[in-house]
Amino acid sequence: xxxxxxxxxxxxxxxxxxxxxxxxxxxxxxxxxxxxxxxxxxxxxxxxxxxxxxxxxxxxxxxxxxxxxxxxxxxxxxxxxxxxxxxxxxxxxxxxxxxxxxxxxxxxxxxxxxxxxxxxxxxxxxxxxxxxxxxxxxxxxxxxxxxxxxxxxxxxxxxxxxxxxxxxxxxxxxxxxxxxxxxxxxxxxxxxxxxxxxxxxxxxxxxxxxxxxxxxxxxxxxxx
Amino acid sequence: xxxxxxxxxxxxxxxxxxxxxxxxxxxxxxxxxxxxxxxxxxxxxxxxxxxxxxxxxxxxxxxxxxxxxxxxxxxxxxxxxxxxxxxxxxxxxxxxxxxxxxxxxxxxxxxxxxxxxxxxxxxxxxxxxxxxxxxxxxxxxxxxxxxxxxxxxxxxxxxxxxxxxxxxxxxxxxxxxxxxxxxxxxxxxxxxxxxxxxxxxxxxxxxxxxxxxxxxxxxxxxxx
Numbered sequence: 077x078x079x080x081x082x083x084x085x086x087x088x089x090x091x092x093x094x095x096x097x098x099x100x101x102x103x104x105x106x107x108x109x110x111x112x113x114x115x116x117x118x119x120x121x122x123x124x125x126x127x128x129x130x131x132x133x134x135x136x137x138x139x140x141x142x143x144x145x146x147x148x149x150x151x152x153x154x155x156x157x158x159x160x161x162x163x164x165x166x167x168x169x170x171x172x173x174x175x176x177x178x179x180x181x182x183x184x185x186x187x188x189x190x191x192x193x194x195x196x197x198x199x200x201x202x203x204x205x206x207x208x209x210x211x212x213x214x215x216x217x218x219x220x221x222x223x224x225x226x227x228x229x230x231x232x233x234x235x236x237x238x239x240x241x242x243x244x245x246x247x248x249x250x251x252x253x254x255x256x257x258x259x260x261x262x263x264x265x266x267x268x269x270x271x272x273x274x275x276x277x278x279x280x281x282x283x284x285x286x287x288x289x290x291x292x293x294x295x296x297x298x299x300x
Numbered sequence: 301x302x303x304x305x306x307x308x309x310x311x312x313x314x315x316x317x318x319x320x321x322x323x324x325x326x327x328x329x330x331x332x333x334x335x336x337x338x339x340x341x342x343x344x345x346x347x348x349x350x351x352x353x354x355x356x357x358x359x360x361x362x363x364x365x366x367x368x369x370x371x372x373x374x375x376x377x378x379x380x381x382x383x384x385x386x387x388x389x390x391x392x393x394x395x396x397x398x399x400x401x402x403x404x405x406x407x408x409x410x411x412x413x414x415x416x417x418x419x420x421x422x423x424x425x426x427x428x429x430x431x432x433x434x435x436x437x438x439x440x441x442x443x444x445x446x447x448x449x450x451x452x453x454x455x456x457x458x459x460x461x462x463x464x465x466x467x468x469x470x471x472x473x474x475x476x477x478x479x480x481x482x483x484x485x486x487x488x489x490x491x492x493x494x495x496x497x498x499x500x501x502x503x504x505x506x507x508x509x510x511x512x513x514x515x516x517x518x519x520x521x522x523x524x
Contacts, residue, residue, distance in 0.1 A: 124314060189476075192476055195476075209476075212519045213491065213514075227340075230514075231511060231519060232495060232514055235512075252478050253476050253477070254415055254433070254476050254480050255476050257478035257481070267436060268436075271458065290437075290456055294436050295455060296454040
């Protein structure tokens with residue numbers, strides 16, 4: 077399954093500006109991207125980075141500097157969209173007329189494991205749209221095969237995407253994963269990486285001096 | 301499987317005091333408890349409430365006013381603990397000498413579904429300890445059958461519990477569930493209930509005037 081991993085090279089992780097410098101945010105974002113790409117490959121996916129500008133990674137890269145929603149929808153169009161001049165969907169369509177599913181997995185899912193992605197991919201082979209929501213109703217990862225499914229990442233996008241699926245008659249399933257549901261945006265999220273992360277992002281944080289601190293009740297990542 | 305659901309009748313959900321009155325917090329905590337009890341029963345579990353004081357619910361109730369850690373450990377002692385005068389573990393021990401597992405599921409997991417609990421219970425039948433972590437390294441739900449496993453709910457208890465399991469040679473598995481990983485403690489958690497909740501707690505919030513608001517970027521639950 078092709079797995080598109082959107083990645084912003086422009087001011088990445090700005091909500092971490094209180095605890096990381098711009099250079100550090102770039103390094104940390106890159107460590108998370110590498111972790112996600114590794115997990116995708118280990119789960120049998122074929123990763124492709126969808127970046128706002130050139131980025132030097134092993135997997136193939138598509139550069140698209142449009143906003144996230146537009147760039148992802150263009151990618152969906154090219155893969156599962158039905159060519160209006162070709163109703164049979166030649167090329168991508170399977171023998172039963174269904175499309176080969178495509179996945180979109182955000183680059184800041186630092187807790188993603190092959191097992192968690194495997195559940196997402198399996199759900200996306202069974203349903204027209206399978207989606208792992210994030211905190212606050214975000215859409216952290218999904219697999220879609222329905223030719224009319226498109227995204228809109230504004231606001232509580234998970235609810236919007238569920239509604240879009242209903243409108244086009246696509247079967248929708250939610251994937252219940254804390255690992256895929258944890259996108260790393262804010263300082264409070266760094267504790268999750270230290271607690272559960274097993275890859276480069278967790279190592280990067282530790283080497284940058286972050287450690288867990290439970291002295292204030294709730295566990296936080298603090299910098300020495 | 302017996303499923304112990306700890307519930308505090310004393311100043312429940314104090315971290316919601318900025319948005320709910322004491323009476324409202326009591327009502328909301330009770331709605332979440334009822335949702336959890338329903339989900340446990342629908343998943344085939346036999347719920348038992350472990351409350352700090354009398355509470356009027358259908359399932360059996362054990363009253364224990366000690367701190368959470370002590371009360372849960374007493375319950376574990378009584379169920380999976382090996383009587384020191386009876387090494388064979390007569391009574392609770394299966395034919396292979398293993399204990400019948402027991403689950404402990406927090407009463408504020410308002411997003412818990414039978415499917416999510418079913419995954420936890422299944423994992424707990426295979427491993428000595430199966431655990432669903434919460435945000436900040438909390439321990440939201442677990443199943444244990446190892447006679448020496450005990451809890452300590454302070455700090456990043458998930459990490460402590462993993463270490464306790466390692467020390468006693470118990471096989472430990474993490475259960476990757478966003479639904480079980482979401483305990484409702486703070487105002488920001490209320491949005492999760494409105495987005496994903498399907499039971500009494502979500503209904504209670506809506507009837508109390510809460511609705512989702514995405515106008516500030518991140519989706520929040522605001523009161524009309």
